[in-house]
Amino acid sequence: MSQLELRDIRKTYPGALDETLKGINIDIASGEFLTLVGPSGCGKSTLMNSIAGLESITGGSIVVEGKDISTMEPKDRDIAMVFQSYALYPTMSVRENIAFGLKIRGMPKDEIQQEVERVADLLQISALLDKKPARLSGGQQQRVAMGRALARRPKIYLFDEPLSNLDAKLRVEMRTEIKKLHQRLKTTIVYVTHDQIEAMTLADRIAVLKDGELQQLGTPKEVYDTPENLFVAGFMGSPSMSFINVTVEQAGPGLVVNIEGSDGRKLALPVPDYLQGWAGKQVVLGIRPEHISQPDEQKRDSQMVAESRFTVEVTEPTGPDILAVIRLNNVDVQCRLDAEHPVNWGEEAELMFDMRKVVFFDPDSEKRIRP
Amino acid sequence: MEHTQRRPAGVARASSGLMDGLQRWLPKLVVAPTFLLVGIGIYGYMLWTGVLSFTNSSFLPSYNFVGLEQYAKLMESERWIVASWNLAIFGGLFIGICLLIGVVLAIFLDQRIRQEGAIRTIYLYPMALSMIVTGTVWRWILNPRLGLEKLMHDWGWTSFSFDWLVNSDFAIYTIVMAAVWQASGFVMALFLAGLRGVDSSIIRAARVDGASLPVIYWKIILPSLRPVFFSSVMVLAHIAIKSFDLVMAMTAGGPGYSTDLPAVFMYAHTFTRGQMGLGSASAMLMLGAILALLVPYLYSELREKRHD
Amino acid sequence: MTDMVRTGFRPSRIAIYGVLLLACLVYLIPLIVMLITSFKTPMDIRSGNLLAMPTDWTTIGWTKAWSEACTGVQCEGVKGYFWNSFKMTVPAVMISTLLGAFNGYVLSKWKFKGSDLLFGMLLFGCFVPFQVVLLPMAATLGKLGMANTTAGLVLVHVIYGVAFTTLFFRNYYVAIPDALVKAARLDGAGFFTIFFRILLPMSTPIFMVSLIWQFTQIWNDFLFGVVFASGDSQPITVALNNLVNTSTGVKEYNVDMAAAMIAALPTLVVYIVAGKYFIRGLTAGSVKG
């Protein structure tokens, strides 16, 4: 049985003209880690608040373990939430912060004591228990906020961008820690993030939201490799996928698309047979930076590669590799080059296009063309 | 799952529907008394006074409607015209002088002054006094024989004469003096707070461009304090229109009715002269005056908010 | 802002200090005059001038003002009225501040349909000249049997003070993140628990502002006192005005000044002890919304 079911969730804020959530359907299994991504203002926080009961929904239902909780008060839903701003009670010590929810629920003192210590151990904040939140660093506050959620042992945890106020290094550390914690406790988590890598590394499944509508729900690999539409394709992955308008053409037994560099050099790229029905028509070719790189001997055997020389317009060394921009069919296209063989801007480089993982979109519906 | 099943014992999961229902109503219940008090005490009474202003109520409220007669009477009343003129003179001078003094003192105080805190405390303490106290003191200071005049005579300026307090042509200016003394420190505090909020990098940039300090203040800083300016004017105008205590303490409207303000007029007619209808009409006109100031102010405030 | 002027004794700085100190004198002189006059004998007042020190210091003005001076027909000094003012001010300040705190809490953290309307009503209520409510209020108090009572004055001050206190608290609580309330709701806290356990402990500064603002406003009020109270229930400001305007016998300026000092002392003390909060109240009260 799924732990949390969102059935056609709709939400219109009082006085607002548009629906903020336009019928969201997601099933979340027990122990699953679901990340929720989408551009700012797409309704992620609204969805989280609705699940928690902090906002009432205007349509649909929220079901936990088979029971409809849509109209329950937040306190009765057995859901905990970690906020971006941590929302620690400033006048209470860390201990009191963690104990607050337990005290209100009438847990005996000695049990509260035990529970606080268990959580503090788990998150390694035992030394901080008697400090006030204002005296803690961002990372420590973050731990306390998680501790407060863990102490209640709720059925479901909601994280609304919990790491976005931390600096880059700390964010990576905490990310790992959240992952470990999840693997250890097997809790059900819904996790909102802006961070691509956070979404990819933490999630069992990713839900991509746009304008209050679910765009795609799938494992990180599915979402990355087979995005449902142009939006998801462009949103997931950093640096993002490049899109090139091309026409599918018949070339002998196979199909190709032609691309043209800034110097007029042309190259025919082999495309898979499922585009047969699109021959002679325009499609959008979605190609990720790692699909264009310096020639690789092992790939040469494949039918689905092509090579040519192109002028590099811009280079951005990232450390392990170099991001280079070339112009194809009058759009900028990013490629990922080996840092061992540096290329300077303005120079030509021999590039290999690996067409096995590229995707194609219908330019009208913006949907991916399925095999 | 083992984690969630080991739910701590003793965690009560009471969810009585009654309590939840009450919780939902609590916010409204809590503000209900205020809503009632303010709804009746301000808005209801405002209407009531409005109604009374159309009646010929004298010593007791009556409901014989006479249309706009009271307003017409008001417009013909020599005393009301004096009161209105006085308000214009008093308000104009009071607001203008307070702003001038307030701005100058604020700019001067903003120049890294030693003991700034102490000086500020001195400038502002009159705001903590009752206007009745202020009036009593100034009445004594301006006493035509024993006050300022005698001080000047003792200091050797024997021709000095100062009888404004009892001179019906000048008495209103003594009220301006006392009011400015009381409120100018407050304007200073508002502007000082505003100056402290000005981004110092703008000033540094202007200095790099070669602007002199007075030019920077005049061209850059003061224009950026427009909101402070407006809210100061609002508050001062509000004080001026409601000014009652100070006049009562200093001159009680005299000599004759030369220092009457609308507030004094309203009080005298409503509560001592038994002309409630007329008094109510004057109160409504005071409200109108405030509205005439307030509506454009709130409008611009709200518009600015939306621009943010 | 201040770092642009280098300190140093250039003529312009001397001029600035000169102006500032002169202004200090102007602001202080009435207080000084009030004080030294209150310690003079009537003889001294007639022979000396405003700023002349008393030739012999006497507290006769003070004792007379406190317990003998005539405030209208009665000649028992201002002491009774002084206590009246306390009896009126303390409950009115407490009630209006508490109401304001709850209102501010609701209007910032528990908004409902119509709560913005209430807020607008209160905001506007801060500007209404009290003259438009005096007459109906007097009639109502009469009907309720509260005319000329301290309880009636308390009620009036609560009604017309609650708009300000609500604004203070509302603006203070608006700045506190909503997430705090959300977290507490998920922790199982209800309306009052959140207020008393979470927001109240953070509210000391705004409570100070509200208490002090209300105290000075209500203590210093004259209009409501003179309209809604008479005789024994009058507050000190009305008594002071009566005392000064009583025209029986010889004018005793030392008594006037002592009485004025007595009326001024409580708010002056509050100002000196907690001036920081007083100024904050003033500025907050002026830039509402």
Ligand SMILES: Nc1ncnc2c1ncn2[C@@H]1O[C@H](COP(=O)(O)OP(=O)(O)OP(=O)(O)O)[C@@H](O)[C@H]1O
């Ligand atoms: N209380 C509210 N009243 C009215 N509209 C709201 C309210 N809260 C949010 N909205 C609107 O609903 C939409 C979704 O907001 P939401 O906060 O859920 O976005 P989000 O996806 O969490 O964005 P972000 O990534 O910036 O946090 C926005 O257009 C926002 O303006």
Ligand SMILES: [Mg+2]
């Ligand atoms: Mg959000």
